[in-house]
Amino acid sequence: xxxxxxxxxxxxxxxxxxxxxxxxxxxxxxxxxxxxxxxxxxxxxxxxxxxxxxxxxxxxxxxxxxxxxxxxxxxxxxxxxxxxxxxxxxxxxxxxxxxxxxxxxxxxxxxxxxxxxxxxxxxxxxxxxxxxxxxxxxxxxxxxxxxxxxxxxxxxxxxxxxxxxxxxxxxxxxxxxxxxxxxxxxxxxxxxxxxxxxxxxxxxxxxxxxxxxxxxxxxxxxxxxxxxxxxxxxxxxxxxxxxxxxxxxxxxxxxxxxxxxxxxxxxxxxxxxxxxxxxxxxxxxxxxxxxxxxxxxxxxxxxx
Amino acid sequence: xxxxxxxxxxxxxxxxxxxxxxxxxxxxxxxxxxxxxxxxxxxxxxxxxxxxxxxxxxxxxxxxxxxxxxxxxxxxxxxxxxxxxxxxxxxxxxxxxxxxxxxxxxxxxxxxxxxxxxxxxxxxxxxxxxxxxxxxxxxxxxxxxxxxxxxxxxxxxxxxxxxxxxxxxxxxxxxxxxxxxxxxxxxxxxxxxxxxxxxxxxxxxxxxxxxxxxxxxxxxxxxxxxxxxxxxxxxxxxxxxxxxxxxxxxxxxxxxxxxxxxxxxxxxxxxxxxxxxxxxxxxxxxxxxxxxx
Ligand SMILES: Nc1ncnc2c1ncn2[C@@H]1O[C@H](COP(=O)(O)OP(=O)(O)OP(=O)(O)O)[C@@H](O)[C@H]1O
Ligand SMILES: [Mg+2]
Numbered sequence: 229x230x231x232x233x234x235x236x237x238x239x240x241x242x243x244x245x246x247x248x249x250x251x252x253x254x255x256x257x258x259x260x261x262x263x264x265x266x267x268x269x270x271x272x273x274x275x276x277x278x279x280x281x282x283x284x285x286x287x288x289x290x291x292x293x294x295x296x297x298x299x300x301x302x303x304x305x306x307x308x309x310x311x312x313x314x315x316x317x318x319x320x321x322x323x324x325x326x327x328x329x330x331x332x333x334x335x336x337x338x339x340x341x342x343x344x345x346x347x348x349x350x351x352x353x354x355x356x357x358x359x360x361x362x363x364x365x366x367x368x369x370x371x372x373x374x375x376x377x378x379x380x381x382x383x384x385x386x387x388x389x390x391x392x393x394x395x396x397x398x399x400x401x402x403x404x405x406x407x408x409x410x411x412x413x414x415x416x417x418x419x420x421x422x423x424x425x426x427x428x429x430x431x432x433x434x435x436x437x438x439x440x441x442x443x444x445x446x447x448x449x450x451x452x453x454x455x456x457x458x459x460x461x462x463x464x465x466x467x468x469x470x471x472x473x474x475x476x477x478x479x480x481x482x483x484x485x486x487x488x489x490x491x492x493x494x495x496x497x498x499x500x501x502x503x504x505x506x507x508x509x510x511x512x513x514x515x516x517x518x519x520x521x522x523x524x525x526x527x528x529x530x531x532x
Numbered sequence: 533x534x535x536x537x538x539x540x541x542x543x544x545x546x547x548x549x550x551x552x553x554x555x556x557x558x559x560x561x562x563x564x565x566x567x568x569x570x571x572x573x574x575x576x577x578x579x580x581x582x583x584x585x586x587x588x589x590x591x592x593x594x595x596x597x598x599x600x601x602x603x604x605x606x607x608x609x610x611x612x613x614x615x616x617x618x619x620x621x622x623x624x625x626x627x628x629x630x631x632x633x634x635x636x637x638x639x640x641x642x643x644x645x646x647x648x649x650x651x652x653x654x655x656x657x658x659x660x661x662x663x664x665x666x667x668x669x670x671x672x673x674x675x676x677x678x679x680x681x682x683x684x685x686x687x688x689x690x691x692x693x694x695x696x697x698x699x700x701x702x703x704x705x706x707x708x709x710x711x712x713x714x715x716x717x718x719x720x721x722x723x724x725x726x727x728x729x730x731x732x733x734x735x736x737x738x739x740x741x742x743x744x745x746x747x748x749x750x751x752x753x754x755x756x757x758x759x760x761x762x763x764x765x766x767x768x769x770x771x772x773x774x775x776x777x778x779x780x781x782x783x784x785x786x787x788x789x790x791x792x793x794x795x796x797x798x799x800x801x802x803x804x805x806x807x808x809x810x811x812x813x814x815x816x817x818x819x820x821x822x823x824x825x
Contacts, residue, residue: 336629417660
């Protein structure tokens with residue numbers, strides 16, 4: 229038999245085609261859902277902007293959704309969110325990076341296999357528990373004795389920032405450690421062979437080579453901190469205000485959404501609609517962070 | 533020259549002058565140069581060295597003398613412990629948690645295994661070039677300047693980078709692109725960059741672990757020519773699987789093999805010509821003639 233007898237035309241069995249359709253459909257579900265959510269957010273937000281001017285919304289610094297006179301300056305909520313996230317990062321970045329360096333280059337294999345899972349367990353603690361921990365331990369046992377009752381209350385951006393910081397530390401540590409460990413051993417050895425100390429190897433070779441993963445981990449952690457709800461709902465109070473004072477009680481965007489959604493807000497009311505405007509703003513912020521993160525990874529990636 | 537190997541004063545190793553130029557000056561001047569029949573001067577001496585990974589003995593009771601300003605080739609079948617031995621000389625294997633060694637390695641009369649010796653200081657005097665070129669993901673300039681910087685070099689870095697690249701026969705290839713990544717170079721160029729980087733620290737001994745095994749024949753020849761050039765100022769120990777390379781490029785050859793227990797040991801060492809043409813041991817003869825048994 230000659231090979232010419234075998235047809236060169238396309239022939240695919242039915243099962244192949246069914247699988248393809250199924251795969252396409254499941255991918256489509258994700259895309260459609262996301263688009264649906266964005267569509268609803270945008271639609272309701274536009275409805276909200278019929279009543280409240282977008283300029284007032286995006287530039288105003290007073291927020292009062294339920295108590296008259298009402299005010300719709302989202303910056304009050306944005307500042308609460310940013311303040312808590314900033315405090316969280318101030319705690320989590322150094323802590324997470326030190327942990328990553330320790331695990332990647334200092335810890336013995338035995339220590340690493342014990343410590344890493346423990347660290348990752350912290351990330352798995354239900355955030356409501358962390359919020360509870362903030363209210364019942366961090367504020368009364370730590371912050372108030374340290375700063376004085378007159379200077380800080382039971383609810384503060386600081387308390388919220390600390391627990392969110394604890395929450396995102398493992399995220400930074402884990403992703404950064406992965407990218408530090410991905411730096412080839414040969415590269416480390418090259419530096420050691422020239423008489424670099426361990427710390428010099430970490431600082432001058434491993435860290436720069438892993439920088440894209442490290443930055444990505446920080447941005448991811450930032451976006452996680454901004455989106456965090458339950459811990460801050462309990463810890464920071466419910467006082468929307470435009471401030472950078474960490475000892476103040478504030479309200480974050482997520483906490484506002486949770487509080488209003490849980491309350492008895494009538495559907496179709498202006499408060500209800502404001503949820504979507506705040507939600508869309510939040511969505512926009514995290515979207516921008518994710519885009520930056522993707523860009524950073526591409527820009528700084530080192531090919532080994 | 534007689535730099536301490538203990539912690540404190542090591543930094544002066546690199547600070548005492550404009551790098552390689554000084555070394556030239558410290559070499560014996562014309563009249564004092566060793567003549568053919570004078571006993572060769574040994575820079576490194578391994579005395580009864582054994583190496584262990586945990587309970588496994590990878591190398592046993594090795595005695596090797598490494599002559600100054602010469603190329604010593606280490607040959608032997610795969611797994612006989614050549615790399616292990618090489619990485620013991622610059623205490624690189626201290627980084628392997630299960631690793632341990634016994635015996636003595638004398639460098640200029642100091643025992644590298646002595647308690648007070650700092651491995652970091654050892655590596656500043658005993659450089660290493662690896663099998664796979666491993667430039668840092670930094671610019672070519674930064675790659676060469678790295679070693680001197682961590683060694684606290686105080687002189688003119690630009691000059692040192694240039695001299696080192698010239699010595700590694702790479703200057704003409706890269707002089708217009710010092711700001712490009714070291715990883716953008718070809719394999720052979722990367723390996724010469726790694727040699728330049730090693731020279732920049734101005735070591736006394738350069739260890740090379742199969743430095744050409746990832747390179748094409750032309751780059752290999754370039755590296756061999758370079759080694760012949762470099763031995764005038766440095767002492768070189770090279771591990772190679774390439775018999776022609778060992779025969780061509782080295783002055784002394786050490787043949788190792790391993791026993792039943794997989795522990796490597798030295799069978800025979802001597803002038804390269806003798807090892808290849810007139811070995812004393814049957815094992816050596818079989819190995820160098822390709823009848824590997
Ligand atoms: N990090 C390590 N941990 C445990 N055993 C090791 C380690 N490195 C090497 N060995 C073992 O030590 C022995 C010698 O290995 P080594 O790499 O020194 O051989 P080699 O002569 O360089 O071989 P090759 O020619 O293949 O490079 C081998 O049996 C190897 O399995
Ligand atoms: Mg080897």
